[in-house]
Amino acid sequence: MIDPDSIQSHYTIMDMARQELTYEEVAAAASRLQGEGRQVTIDTVRDALGSGTPTAIHRHLAAWRAEHAAPPAPPQAQLPEALLADLARWAQQFAEEAGSPAREALARHESDMAALREAGEALEAERDDLQRDLDDAGRARDEALATIAEREEEIERLNAELRNARQVAMDALVGKAKDQLAIEGKDAQLADLRQQLERNLAATATQSDARLAAEMELVGAATARDSLANEVRDLRAQIAALRKK
Template sequence: MNFEDVAAAAGKLQAGGTPVTIDAVRDAIGGGSASAISRHLADWRAANETPPEPPKAELPQNLVAELARWAQQFAEEAGTGTRAALARHEEELEALREAGDALETERGELQQQLGELTAARDDALVSVAERDEEIERLNAELRNAKQVAMEALVGKAKDQLAIEGKDAQLADLRTQLEKGVAQNATLSDARLAAEMELVGAKTARDSLEAENAELRAQVAALRKKG
């Protein structure tokens, strides 16, 4: 027994208006295993039988109308909460949109501030670089000034040493000059004394000459009388 035997027997039963069952097929082919007939019969039905259409579910008109009314009422009652929820959602969405707009505006402002801060930072960096250059220039000038001051101090020290040497020479000259002045003063005093003595001597001489002249005059007068 094979599928063709089962299919041929099932076809004859169906054509004769007899229900196609395992027992009917087994009787038609004169025996066989029920499990094998069932397996071949399932394949035959899948290929030849059309599944019966399920009966249509038709409701009474009054029931349909009542169900429609109930559905409408339910939809309205359910829609009340839904509409309220939708309204809340709309409000929340509007608030979110406003918050989003505010955030967008704030982001734009922050970006602008960031740009300004970046520009300020760049300007500050340029200023710092310029200040560093200025500090380096001033440090170089300070080093040069220190070098010049050091050289000036060294020169001044040398000059001071030279001046001190000259001061020592001047002190010696001053001592010698003072000694000379003292000697000159002594000599001047001696000269003055000599001059005074000379004046006295001249005066005495003049007196003597006057007395001699007077004596000569008296002698001459006496001679004339004698």
């Protein structure tokens, strides 16, 4: 019967008798095998080295793999085509159902924007019409102001002529009265007549001013001008008649 202790002792002696492999030797052999496209295993490394115990080669080969061996590529997840087709149909349906409210809201928004644009265009057109009316009113106002200014100048001129005619008529009447009273030698009558003439002229002037204002308000500057012209003509006729006496 073989003694196990003797077998272990035999292998121990054989391992000690052999030269111990280094990491560099195992690494060089593994790299060479990998470069040649061969599998790197304990047996292929041991064959390449021609010696070495599996234990020693395994220890160094594990260290080399941890340092140099590329990590295995993760397995790619492959889904069945039927499942992919079902997922695609579900995704399309979900997108349509989820996007329906957004599309409706977008349609409402576009409709509101169109209505707002139409309302804005209508307001702009109305604004342009109002601006044209305002411009026309401004021009009409300017023309009216210019006309009023011209009529005021005409009225002022006619008033000046009327005052001059009144003064001439008054001077003529006073002169005629003076001549008549001087001839008759009645100074008291001359004073009374002068006062009477002044009162008459004042009343006539007041009535004429009131009539002139009323006529100007009723028929305008043109009618007032004609009235003033007629009054001046009458006063001139009176003056001429007084001078003939």
